Amino acid sequence: xxxxxxxxxxxxxxxxxxxxxxxxxxxxxxxxxxxxxxxxxxxxxxxxxxxxxxxxxxxxxxxxxxxxxxxxxxxxxxxxxxxxxxxxxxxxxxxxxxxxxxxxxxxxxxxxxxxxxxxxxxxxxxxxxxxxxxxxxxxxxxxxxxxxxxxxxxxxxxxxxxxxxxxxxxxxxxxxxxxxxxxxxxxxxxxxxxxxxxxxxxxxxxxxxxxxxxxxxxxxxxxxxxxxxxxxxxxxxxxxxxxxxxxxxxxxxxxxxxxxxxxxxxxxxxxxxxxxxxxxxxxxxxxxxxxxxxxxxxxxxxxxxxxxxxxxxxxxxxxxxxxxxxxxxxxxxxxxxxxxxxxxxxxxxxxxxxxxxxxxxxxxxxxxxxxxxxx
Numbered sequence: 001x002x003x004x005x006x007x008x009x010x011x012x013x014x015x016x017x018x019x020x021x022x023x024x025x026x027x028x029x030x031x032x033x034x035x036x037x038x039x040x041x042x043x044x045x046x047x048x049x050x051x052x053x054x055x056x057x058x059x060x061x062x063x064x065x066x067x068x069x070x071x072x073x074x075x076x077x078x079x080x081x082x083x084x085x086x087x088x089x090x091x092x093x094x095x096x097x098x099x100x101x102x103x104x105x106x107x108x109x110x111x112x113x114x115x116x117x118x119x120x121x122x123x124x125x126x127x128x129x130x131x132x133x134x135x136x137x138x139x140x141x142x143x144x145x146x147x148x149x150x151x152x153x154x155x156x157x158x159x160x161x162x163x164x165x166x167x168x169x170x171x172x173x174x175x176x177x178x179x180x181x182x183x184x185x186x187x188x189x190x191x192x193x194x195x196x197x198x199x200x201x202x203x204x205x206x207x208x209x210x211x212x213x214x215x216x217x218x219x220x221x222x223x224x225x226x227x228x229x230x231x232x233x234x235x236x237x238x239x240x241x242x243x244x245x246x247x248x249x250x251x252x253x254x255x256x257x258x259x260x261x262x263x264x265x266x267x268x269x270x271x272x273x274x275x276x277x278x279x280x281x282x283x284x285x286x287x288x289x290x291x292x293x294x295x296x297x298x299x300x301x302x303x304x305x306x307x308x309x310x311x312x313x314x315x316x317x318x319x320x321x322x323x324x325x326x327x328x329x330x331x332x333x334x335x336x337x338x339x340x341x342x343x344x345x346x347x348x349x350x351x352x353x354x355x356x357x358x359x360x361x362x363x364x365x366x367x368x369x370x371x372x373x374x375x
Contacts, residue, residue, distance in 0.1 A: 288344030
């Protein structure tokens with residue numbers, strides 16, 4: 001039995017199949033992406049990236065504190081507030097005093113808490129206004145009230161750690177909790193250190209301070225590079241430390257297809273490609289690296305040299321890494337939150353798939369011929 005007809009028939013069938021239904025692929029080709037451009041009645045602007053485009057789109061999120069935060073003066077730890085805890089020592093210039101026990105002339109009052117109304121109670125002096133005074137002013141007030149009860153009283157007032165002025169720290173810090181504002185911890189950096197520092201990579205850590213109805217956010221690293229960001233704290237401040245929430249999506253002929261978080265404050269297209277494992281030598285087309293983005297109108301107009309665009313625009317930026325300065329441009333092109341990076345397949349990969357599709361039926365036909373034998 002002869003099956004010489006099997007090979008040409010299989011070849012024709014494979015060619016017909018490739019022509020009719022297309023080859024399997026990871027996504028659209030360059031031609032298909034360009035077909036969706038505005039120039040071809042599509043709804044996206046396809047722009048080849050050059051140095052001018054890279055500069056126009058190099059926008060990073062602006063983080064910082066408003067004047068309400070930066071202009072606030074450092075709290076003096078000497079001002080007594082409701083909730084503070086004081087330590088009092090009173091000496092009397094007599095052997096048998098009002099407060100001291102027999103044989104002693106000093107009385108120690110430990111942990112006297114300032115009540116919600118701002119007062120404390122001192123035996124024989126009664127209720128004394130403490131809130132709003134410094135320890136020295138409170139000492140004079142207590143001394144004046146005791147002078148009528150015992151001769152030449154000597155009073156010492158110490159402000160201990162209390163809950164009169166506190167801040168809360170939550171998120172990625174060494175030890176979450178409520179901390180008092182004391183002399184060593186009156187600014188943001190020192191309070192973070194008191195809580196054990198940040199518990200994530202400093203490069204992606206963001207610090208937010210919530211004060212009343214206002215919120216300010218900075219990069220943790222900027223706190224030490226820019227001393228003006230080490231703001232003075234206020235009672236009731238809420239400090240939140242969390243990782244960078246920005247991400248991009250990588251698809252197509254890359255080593256990995258995933259939603260990828262940023263690993264630095266500023267991320268270039270070259271770094272983003274490297275972050276997912278780089279291009280695949282046998283599959284990726286270095287001339288077809290696309291970045292899909294909804295671009296703000298002020299940037300879209302600048303990139304396209306127009307002034308009539310309103311609202312967010314669909315932009316497709318094209319990077320050609322094979323150009324003489326292609327790697328430099330990819331290094332300067334900034335990736336932003338929500339971007340999609342898509343790498344098209346190389347023509348070689350499509351050709352390999354075609355050959356595989358063509359040779360597979362032929363192999364099958366040869367197997368059939370071998371099975372039944374020839375004559």
